[in-house]
Amino acid sequence: xxxTAYLPIIADRYGAVVRHIFVAGLDLTGIDMRAQVRLYGDVxxxxxxxxxxxxxxxxxxxxxxxVTSDGIGIPTSHVELVINESTMESLPYAGEIGDVxxxxxxxxVTIAGRKRRLAKGEFQITGDGVTGAESAPANRIAPFGxxxxxxxxVWSSARMTFGExxxxxxxxxxxxxxxxxxxxxxxxxxxxxxxxxxxLAAATALAASRxxxxxxxxxxxxxxxxxxxxxxxxxxxxYRRTAGGSVEIARSxxxxxxxxxxxxxxxxxxxxxxxxxxxMALDKLRELGASVRDTAAKGDFDADDTDAVQExxxxxxxxxxxxxxPPGIFRTTRPLVVGLGLREQAIFGQGQRGVxxxxxxxxxxQGDLAVIVPMHTERAAITFSGxxxxxxxxFRDLAIATMTDGPRPxxxxxxxxxxxxxxxxxxxxxVSINDFVSAFDTYQTSGDMKQVGLxxxxxxxxxxxxxxxxxxxxTQWNGFSFCFxxxxxxxxxxxxxxxxxxxxxxxxxxxxxxxxxxxxxxxGAYRGIYIHANYLEACVGKxxxxxxGARTYDIGTQAELALDFANLDHAxxxxxxxxxxxxxxxxxxxxxxxxxxINGNDGRLGDNVNNPSIxxxxxGWWRCDSLDAANYGREPEAASISRARSPVSxxxxxxxxxxxxxxxxxHISSGAGAISDERTLAGASGDWCVISWLFKxxxxxxxxxxxxxxxxxxxxxxxxxxxxxxxxxxxWWRAGEWCLLTAAVKLTAPMSSVRLTFxxxxxxxxxxxxxxxxxxxxxxxxxxxxxxxxxxxDFAQTVTASPAAGQWRAGDQLKNASPSSGAxxxxxxxxxxxxxxxxx
Numbered sequence: 081x082x083x084t085a086y087l088p089i090i091a092d093r094y095g096a097v098v099r100h101i102f103v104a105g106l107d108l109t110g111i112d113m114r115a116q117v118r119l120y121g122d123v124x125x126x127x128x129x130x131x132x133x134x135x136x137x138x139x140x141x142x143x144x145x146x147v148t149s150d151g152i153g154i155p156t157s158h159v160e161l162v163i164n165e166s167t168m169e170s171l172p173y174a175g176e177i178g179d180v181x182x183x184x185x186x187x188x189v190t191i192a193g194r195k196r197r198l199a200k201g202e203f204q205i206t207g208d209g210v211t212g213a214e215s216a217p218a219n220r221i222a223p224f225g226x227x228x229x230x231x232x233x234v235w236s237s238a239r240m241t242f243g244e245x246x247x248x249x250x251x252x253x254x255x256x257x258x259x260x261x262x263x264x265x266x267x268x269x270x271x272x273x274x275x276x277x278x279x280l281a282a283a284t285a286l287a288a289s290r291x292x293x294x295x296x297x298x299x300x301x302x303x304x305x306x307x308x309x310x311x312x313x314x315x316x317x318x319y320r321r322t323a324g325g326s327v328e329i330a331r332s333x334x335x336x337x338x339x340x341x342x343x344x345x346x347x348x349x350x351x352x353x354x355x356x357x358x359x360m361a362l363d364k365l366r367e368l369g370a371s372v373r374d375t376a377a378k379g380d381f382d383a384d385d386t387d388a389v390q391e392x393x394x395x396x397x398x399x400x401x402x403x404x405x406p407p408g409i410f411r412t413t414r415p416l417v418v419g420l421g422l423r424e425q426a427i428f429g430q431g432q433r434g435v436x437x438x439x440x441x442x443x444x445x446q447g448d449l450a451v452i453v454p455m456h457t458e459r460a461a462i463t464f465s466g467x468x469x470x471x472x473x474x475f476r477d478l479a480i481a482t483m484t485d486g487p488r489p490x491x492x493x494x495x496x497x498x499x500x501x502x503x504x505x506x507x508x509x510x511v512s513i514n515d516f517v518s519a520f521d522t523y524q525t526s527g528d529m530k531q532v533g534l535x536x537x538x539x540x541x542x543x544x545x546x547x548x549x550x551x552x553x554x555t556q557w558n559g560f561s562f563c564f565x566x567x568x569x570x571x572x573x574x575x576x577x578x579x580x581x582x583x584x585x586x587x588x589x590x591x592x593x594x595x596x597x598x599x600x601x602x603x604g605a606y607r608g609i610y611i612h613a614n615y616l617e618a619c620v621g622k623x624x625x626x627x628x629g630a631r632t633y634d635i636g637t638q639a640e641l642a643l644d645f646a647n648l649d650h651a652x653x654x655x656x657x658x659x660x661x662x663x664x665x666x667x668x669x670x671x672x673x674x675x676x677x678i679n680g681n682d683g684r685l686g687d688n689v690n691n692p693s694i695x696x697x698x699x700g701w702w703r704c705d706s707l708d709a710a711n712y713g714r715e716p717e718a719a720s721i722s723r724a725r726s727p728v729s730x731x732x733x734x735x736x737x738x739x740x741x742x743x744x745x746x747h748i749s750s751g752a753g754a755i756s757d758e759r760t761l762a763g764a765s766g767d768w769c770v771i772s773w774l775f776k777x778x779x780x781x782x783x784x785x786x787x788x789x790x791x792x793x794x795x796x797x798x799x800x801x802x803x804x805x806x807x808x809x810x811x812w813w814r815a816g817e818w819c820l821l822t823a824a825v826k827l828t829a830p831m832s833s834v835r836l837t838f839x840x841x842x843x844x845x846x847x848x849x850x851x852x853x854x855x856x857x858x859x860x861x862x863x864x865x866x867x868x869x870x871x872x873x874d875f876a877q878t879v880t881a882s883p884a885a886g887q888w889r890a891g892d893q894l895k896n897a898s899p900s901s902g903a904x905x906x907x908x909x910x911x912x913x914x915x916x917x918x919x920x
Contacts (some may be wrong), residue, residue: 113159145158432477433479461562490518514541540566613636729746741877757835774819
């Protein structure tokens with residue numbers, strides 16, 4: 081049977097990685113070796129690091145240093161693994177500045193034409209490097225709270241032993257331990273048995289010849305240093321005679337003595353031939369930690385194990401330390417309350433259930449896992465209490481599942497912030513959670529505290545819950561890290577969802593989030609949202625990623641498959657957000673893709689963020705884009721499109737990246753302060769009518785209202801005027817900065833015309849405020865994710881006549897919309913207003 085060793089690696093980013101691995105039981109001479117580092121397991125594409133067999137000791141790769149053999153012919157291969165410093169520095173960063181980057185690696189060999197994986201584990205890059213960090217990316221957020229710590233231990237060499245004591249041991253068809261090893265092992269075992277038998281016989285003879293009815297009789301009949309034995313309450317005790325009496329040297333093991341509290345202190349324990357230290361069995365068992373069976377938990381599902389489990393939780397909550405659940409099904413009938421003290425505590429199980437395990441059946445379950453089955457209707461299966469945030473709690477390798485047809489709590493893990501101080505440092509690693517309303521809930525029943533801090537969820541199986549995580553009653557996570565989890569098929573029906581939290585310092589990375597509604601939704605996050613490399617298949621709802629009120633964010637590429645846009649409105653939806661990056665569906669810096677605030681709620685951001693009609697066809701949507709680092713010249717997939725040349729009122733340096741001058745219109749506010757534009761354009765019912773309008777507000781004194789756009793389809797026709805007050809404008813945009821405003825409205829009836837009214841300084845602004853702009857491009861399309869910001873640069877730089885207004889410079893050139901006799905351009909030959917122009 082093939083085995084794979086678990087061998088994590090932790091390395092410094094700013095230096096070469098050199099590791100020595102000794103493989104006992106394998107001769108790797110002439111064997112092809114390969115190792116790779118990837119973002120996580122099964123990720124497609126090229127690896128981050130690809131190591132192959134090398135012979136040069138200075139080269140990056142896997143080098144067989146030597147093969148040695150022990151006294152009975154078992155080989156040991158010494159392999160050196162080298163990753164160059166330049167490769168290490170090119171690997172990606174994760175999380176905040178100073179955080180550990182956790183990747184995955186494994187090592188594969190080819191033996192007799194068959195591939196075999198020898199080792200696997202985490203590949204962790206420390207985040208505490210100092211010397212050599214000059215080129216580290218500077219756009220990550222500063223750390224908050226305790227930095228991440230590696231889960232692996234540092235090592236420079238490791239030994240892996242393959243083989244079992246069988247006649248022949250084969251892994252993937254290759255003999256790893258020759259019959260010689262078996263023969264030698266049998267001979268050694270036989271010799272040991274003979275030696276043990278001889279010692280036992282001698283000890284028995286001695287006991288028979290030197291036995292006395294009492295200790296006093298033994299002392300009287302023995303010389304100094306001579307041994308004797310006697311009976312002490314049914315236990316055979318051996319003594320050594322001394323000058324002043326005798327000292328006890330041994331006691332025999334009987335059922336009665338073994339049952340005593342110190343019985344195991346008389347039993348030796350040895351790990352085997354690789355270990356030389358023999359210890360007492362009682363000391364070894366104490367090292368292994370406490371078990372819930374120590375407090376009389378049965379684990380047979382029939383018994384109510386609540387009191388037994390709570391007793392051991394209370395014990396370690398006060399003292400710190402660790403305990404574990406052995407295999408079994410532990411039924412509970414009320415919440416388990418984990419108290420937070422001043423020391424770290426850890427609760428371990430026996431591993432996870434399968435990826436899609438289905439409902440657990442206690443009548444047929446014969447697995448080797450530890451499964452907690454809560455059977456009650458309280459708020460959560462596991463809750464927390466305490467008045468301090470200095471401790472931490474770790475759950476690892478547990479399975480927690482409800483009986484779908486029986487009573488069940490709402491959440492698996494629940495944090496009630498009532499009357500608590502700021503609780504933090506919760507680690508949930510390798511846990512499987514099935515059939516709850518929600519896997520993780522924060523909520524408040526009373527009091528003022530709203531925040532819970534620093535939850536790490538890693539490598540978990542979370543399936544068939546109605547939600548993954550929720551923040552209820554205005555509670556909020558101050559640190560939420562959800563990475564590398566199998567978390568598909570949670571909440572597909574209307575009213576259900578995936579991650580739906582309020583919080584900041586949020587990382588959602590490398591998860592499988594398939595077959596669910598609204599998989600990622602984060603609101604009220606004023607800093608640090610990082611969402612990358614998640615697998616999103618067959619998801620439905622409002623958006624794959626929905627951010628509300630996020631001040632900074634980084635949305636990277638995701639793996640998207642089998643998306644049904646008839647039941648999915650947006651890939652990414654940003655509502656009242658600040659600046660950040662989004663790789664899908666658009667790539668520019670400074671993107672705000674968001675719906676408008678709901679009419680009548682202009683001053684109440686919270687109402688707008690939580691309003692269920694945000695982002696729907698009833699409300700439409702808009703976005704604002706800066707022109708700092710993007711190209712908006714991609715032609716939209718438009719059913720119909722209308723362009724209109726701007727009246728040339730002024731000259732601007734071209735902000736679109738093509739150089740030269742840009743002729744623009746100029747508006748000076750008076751009265752209502754509106755710029756009006758009307759177009760004749762056909763659109764079908766169900767299409768989206770889209771407006772892309774480039775403008776900038778000039779310098780001004782005093783306060784200024786937010787810009788405001790009104791779209792009126794078919795005059796007073798359907799759907800009627802749509803009003804778009806552009807929230808947060810004064811927070812994110814400066815006077816003199818160009819903005820590309822893109823707004824859209826869904827048509828509920830055929831469209832023949834559209835009237836636009838734009839108030840760049842709000843309605844009824846002070847007179848004399850200047851706005852420069854290009855007339856908008858208006859088009860129709862049939863899907864919201866075909867809506868793109870669009871500027872036709874060629875069209876914008878084309879005029880029908882040379883400028884008659886504005887301050888122009890010698891050398892400025894504009895394209896001639898009606899060229900004749902070879903004249904395709906207008907060229908300014910002298911500075912002025914409007915300057916001197918010729919046709920060329």
